[in-house]
């Protein structure tokens with residue numbers, strides 16, 4: 248058995264992979280592959296419809312919030328969000344709490360004024376800057392709910408009078424949150440709810456139509472909403488895998504059920520980390536991510552040895568991001584508790600051996 252701690256693309260539920268592979272040969276007993284059906288067929292329309300309904304149900308969205316599945320990774324949204332929401336001469340507030348947020352800021356600057364209201368750059372983004380004030384006239388506040396690379400996660404939704412925009416790529420549907428508090432949510436699917444090639448968007452439609460610039464059709468949220476994510480050929484297979492994953496989340500007890508499992512995994516991991524002096528978590532304890540645990544060794548010369556041991560034990564994807572070093576273990580929704588149990592055992596055994 249292998250244990251997949253990859254940061255993204257990442258682990259999917261076994262039953263989703265099973266179903267998806269069957270559908271590659273024969274989708275819903277049609278005799279056709281999911282890869283060779285038209286997107287305007289009833290076969291696919293049912294898939295898209297179910298995916299959208301499941302998102303609305305699992306996130307308990309109100310009638311103002313629309314759900315879209317669009318091409319491109321979350322990086323596309325770094326541009327598409329300000330294109331649609333930030334008019335020329337207007338200001339948007341951004342929290343700079345990690346690599347991905349910094350990239351979002353860079354793109355937003357192409358469209359209007361960006362006011363970085365808080366930053367954790369001074370400590371390499373190892374904590375979340377929770378004290379900030381925002382300009383009264385800013386059109387939205389952007390933050391990253393979970394910092395995939397640095398291993399921090401907002402435990403609560405930031406308090407603000409501004410419409411909130413969130414990049415939830417790496418913790419979407421991993422825990423209960425008041426999703427309706429957000430004006431716009433975007434997430435690349437390949438971490439918690441599917442495979443690369445599709446973004447999930449949740450948009451409060453009252454936010455749209457307020458900028459005066461001309462928006463190319465393919466980038467205009469309003470037109471995607473009017474067309475129900477079918478303006479052009481959508482990423483059919485990626486949406487299908489998301490739909491299967493959403494079904495699985497529902498079966499697991501919905502977001503509350505998944506959250507319970509995610510809490511168990513994170514508690515087990517971090518309590519072990521804190522009990523083993525040879526390892527250390529560089530992130531402020533109250534800001535630790537339940538999705539991506541970053542850790543290092545006090546004696547960095549042992550890190551290579553630990554990676555080798557991990558490899559022997561079939562622990563995949565725990566090498567740290569090239570910008571942070573050390574290790575990163577990702578505990579996304581589909582990762583079973585067993586995998587974390589194996590990881591902490593390997594850490595304990597290693598500590599006993601070298602300590």
Ligand SMILES: *Cc1c(COP(=O)(O)O)cnc(C)c1O
Pocket residue numbers: 255319320321322323347391393394395414415416417435438
């Ligand atoms: C992975 C990730 C991205 C980038 O996603 P792409 O699909 O590669 O564009 C953006 N934001 C966060 C928080 C991520 O984890």
